[in-house]
Every structure is written in structure tokens, then in C-alpha cells.
Amino acid sequence: MTDTLKKAIEQLQQMPEERQDSLARLVLHKIDQDRLWAQSTDAHAEKLGGLVDDILAADDRGECEPLIPNEM
Structure with missing residues (x-):
């Protein structure tokens, strides 16, 4: 640990025990979400890699516009 x-x-x-339980449920939920995210990305790693390659190639060709958060 x-x-x-x-x-x-x-x-x-x-x-207090009630607060402990509340925070413990939150931590367990986040752990479960993390596990599901890891499983999903592992299962789709090849597809995600292909998407990244496509985006980088489009950016190299000048087809991507920069994102400016204050203007969104």
C-alpha cells in the first residue's frame, strides 16, 4: 500500500461512519470505472491506434483547426 x-x-x-461509507462507495465506483475503461481501451487498442494515426495524418496535411477553449 x-x-x-x-x-x-x-x-x-x-x-463518522456514514461519511466513511459514502466516500468508500465513491472510491469503489471510481475503481470499477477505471477497470472498465482499461478493458475497453485494451479491447480496442488497434482501432484507437488507427484513429490516432488518422488524426495525426490529417493534422500533417493541415486539415485540423486548433481548438481555442474560450471560443467554443
């Missing part, structure tokens, strides 16, 4: 995780758990242990 990392030092950061140990510190987080120590702080959680000082909270």
Missing part, C-alpha cells in the same frame, strides 16, 4: 493511500485511510478512519 502506498503512503498516500495510507494517509487517506487514516483520515477516513477519523470521519
Whole structure:
């Protein structure tokens, strides 16, 4: 277990049980989302790589416009 995780758990242990449960559910949800994301990207790695190659090629050809967040 990392030092950061140990510190987080120590702080959680000082909270009321209801708050501990609430934050634990949030962490478990994020862990599940991370697992699903990893499975999805692993399953589609070749397709994602092809999309990246297509985008980089289009950018090299000058077909991509820069995104300016304040103007979106």
C-alpha cells in the first residue's frame, strides 16, 4: 500500500461512519470505472491506434483547426 493511500485511510478512519461509507462507495465506483475503461481501451487498442494515426495524418496535411477553449 502506498503512503498516500495510507494517509487517506487514516483520515477516513477519523470521519463518522456514514461519511466513511459514502466516500468508500465513491472510491469503489471510481475503481470499477477505471477497470472498465482499461478493458475497453485494451479491447480496442488497434482501432484507437488507427484513429490516432488518422488524426495525426490529417493534422500533417493541415486539415485540423486548433481548438481555442474560450471560443467554443
